[in-house]
Amino acid sequence: MMLKNTKVILSLSVSIIVFIVYLFTLAPTVFFIDSGELAAVASTLGIAHPTGYPLFTIIGHLFSMLPVSASEIYKLNLMSAVFCTLAVFMFFFLLHLIYSYPQKDIPGNKKVKKAPKQNVQHNQQVPSIIKYGIVLASCLVLAFSKTFWGAANSVEVYPIHVFFIITLMFIFLKAVITPVKISEGESQVSFAKNNRYYLLFALLLGLSFTNHMTTILLAPACIIFFIFANRNQKGNISRLLIFMAICFVIGFSVYLYLPIRANQSPEFLWGNPYNFERFYWHLTGKQFSVWIFSAQGSVPVFLLLLSALLGLSIYGYIKRNNINPNYHFIAFIVIVFLSYLLLSSANEVVAKQFKTFTSSLWVEFGTGIVLLAIPGVFKLSRFNVKIFYFTLLTFFGCMLYSVNYDIHDIYSYFLLSYITIAIWIGFGIFYIFELLSAQLTDNTKKIAFAAVSILIALSPLYSNYAVNDESKNYFVEEYTMNIFRNIEPDGIVISTQWDFWLSASWYFHFVKNIRSDIIVIDRELLRRSWYFTFLERNYPEIYNNSKAEIDRFLPELYKFEHGIPYDQQVIMKTFTDLAASFVINNPGRKAYITWEIDQNKQEPVAANYLRIPEGLVFRLVKPDAMKNNILSDYKVYDFNFTPSRIKNYYYETLMQSYALMLSSSANYLMSMNRIEEAKKYVTLALTANPNYPQALELKRRLNL
Structure with a gap:
């Protein structure tokens, strides 16, 4: 009971701390890209751009009606902070589950007779103090990682997405760890109760798809592990699949919102999915399909790497009790090497997005913290081979798909990979603990190690606070x-x-x-x-x-x-x-x-x-x-804006827009001999971009 209370107290504590920080950095108004559209759609129960995001729209509408003195956009930004916090809360339980089940402790594992000595895995239970310290540290690393934190600051579909992704990972692993119970003559109610985790997983999976279709990136890991976890059930598994299919359809049925609402003439009706054809186009993202796997040679490279990933993972999983345990880490290195070799030399789109991903890793979790993921991968491969391959499939499955998407705001598509890295970083800390375990013999030293781990995990809070502080962002x-x-x-x-x-x-x-x-x-x-x-x-x-x-x-x-x-x-x-x-x-x-x-x-x-x-x-x-x-009626306007020196496509383009137009307008004013007004615009142009060539030339001509 005390340990259970500890888990609840710590999970709530870290979530509250994270939420408070998110409140300090929350954007007060609209943000770049789809923020305004999504806010308008949620506020009016409209239809958003493909793939429609009906669950986001419904939840967002409820948040927009919160009885608090704030604008709709602020309440919707707050919704993002809430769901990212809930994602961290569920991440705590996911990690606690993983650390509670070293390989030999998973129900249903079979002992291998006369296993070779080198194959014996040292999978002792993790001391509670260390477990909670590492879990808290991993939660903080994820919560304050650059992209995850950024998602919490403004209205978008990704906060609900990461909440569902992490929750689905937790429930799926819980289902795999809990063997399917099937008895002859078992009632439907009893069957559903005994397999509640799989059924809950299927229901939430359907719901998750109605928020964001990249839920599909969980498919390689979940399908493979579902098959292996239930391979001995044979004919009995069909009953479970039928129940799961029903639950999935119930969750997925939220998508019926699109045609129903489209036929009610909402103010915003992107795609107007009033009939089956348009509903199908919207559901499948037909409008944006030109940006995914669009470059020549993308599909063959993707399929080759995915095949290598699946092949190495399935072989390692099947042979886990009969091969040298070093195979698993070597398999990881091989996939990393193949990915680098093929993606960095692929077409322009893939190479660019792969470089974007790899270059982000050094600072994503705080400078250099990602290095802990390397020993973490090794440690996880020894701690629990099944979960090791599960994370391998989630990480590479997400990355291999996302680098084929030719958009500017690509970072959010890497979130599943970043979540996986946060798990690996935790195991990196665990690896260091094992190296020092001979010196950490009493609880005082273990507490000290856990405390230091948490302090190290606060590195991304310090490193990423400035870049994620949107509290004064009115750009x-x-x-x-x-x-x-x-x-x-x-x-x-x-x-x-x-x-x-x-x-x-x-x-x-x-x-x-x-x-x-x-x-x-x-x-x-x-x-x-x-x-x-x-x-x-x-x-x-x-x-x-x-x-x-x-x-x-x-x-x-x-x-x-x-x-x-x-x-x-x-x-x-x-x-x-x-x-x-x-x-x-x-x-x-x-x-x-x-x-x-x-x-x-x-x-x-x-x-x-x-x-x-x-x-x-x-x-x-x-x-x-x-x-x-x-x-004759040419007017000069008073423009108020905040200059930005942020090196980012969106901020740079925005400042470029100010500089270009204000310089052009100043030049036109000079042609009308309205010199003082021209000076005003040149000054504003240089405020936006001090190095803008046309503005500098006008400054010289005006003797400013």
Whole structure:
């Protein structure tokens, strides 16, 4: 009883500490990428981008209605902190389970007669003091690792994902450790009770898929170990599989939210999955499939490495009692070597993402802490071969898949690998304990070792605090509000800057009703037929004014979406005509584009219009509206933003956007001889990027 209370007290204590830290670093508002969209969808019970994330949406909606004095976005950011904390809580129990079952103590293990001397594994029970010290240390290492902590700071689908992943690992290993009990004539209720861990696993597995499809990355480890754990059940296992299938379907049925809600005309209905075809497209992520295994040669390399991983793992598992125990660690080294050899020399996408992953490891858990994972892998291979191969499959299965995904925000896809490394780091600490065990004979010394382990585990808290402190991060909100400020009443703005303000605009525009007068159009989403339903419902006047162009474009888009042969020139012509129509057909509204639209010369928007840099956007103006090449109603705006020197794609691009547009606007002001206003914009441009060439040249010309 005392030990049980100790486990509960320590798990709650570490979770509370972690949650308090997360509160200090929590983002106060919208963040980059999908934050604004997900917040808008959760707040209004809409439909998010593929694969829909219905469980996230439902849970998020409940959080958005919490009776506390805070904005919807803050409550949803808080949800991320809560679920990452719950993930740490479950990680404690997962680790406690692993350390409680050295190889010989797992029920159902068979003794091998006359095992060779070198095959004997030293799997004594871990002293309780050391066990709890290592478990706490591992929890802290994971909780304050860079990517895991980052997920806790803002609204995203990954916090719920890691909670489910860790919970599923715990319940699955619990099920494997608890032998399946099957008796002749056993009632259905009794059968379900005796196999409750497998059934709970299946239910939560189905639920987890409704939050994020990368739950599939658990498949190699779980399928192999389910087969081996139940290989002697033979015919009786079919009953268990039927029960598990029913539980899985019950959990997975949350996905019915998508077609049900789509037919209720929500404000946000990405993909509009109102029928089976569109539901299937959304469920399978058809829109984003072009980014996974997209590079030439990706699939053969992936299959080769996966085959090697499965082959070495299955052989090592089957022969674990009859081969030299060093085989297991050697198998790990072989897979590492093959991965490095094949991935680092693969196509550009895979090589880039593999380098991103490997270079992240040195600082992910605090500088150099990842080195403890190496002796940890060795120790785990001696401590419990089954769990060793389980972690091997989760780590490499996740990494091999994720390096084939060509996106900027790739780190979150490595979370299962990072979780596995945190387990290995704990065993690295255990390995050090065993080396020092002769000197750590009394409880006082063991307590001291456990305390030192926990202190070392706090290294990532120190190393990663600054980079994960988002408590004053208003970058995306500032940029979005500055864009809004820049658009005249009833104006139209066309952009593709989803990651930087378009996503956020969904939240501010529709949930908070800020600048509800303006029309915001994402040009990239015009390539998707569902987006026209969105435009019709939210901007009916704009939709009707471009109805003729939409009707010409949609048949061509239908061919594209359904894989029917189409004429490239025709679809491009109808697309550019459509984009231009939002400007041409609404002469009473001022029209704007962002800088990347201007730079895209292959798909120009309203090519016959002049592009006048006005603040952070280009205003589209008819040539005959200019008098002596001067725009008479040209305005200078007061922009407030926080400069950033963070070396990161998103922050650097954001600062580049400020510098580029403010420099261009300053240059235009100089052409109108509005020198003082030009100086103001040049100063702001250099605040955003002190080394921006155009701003430096303007500074020289203005004698600033």
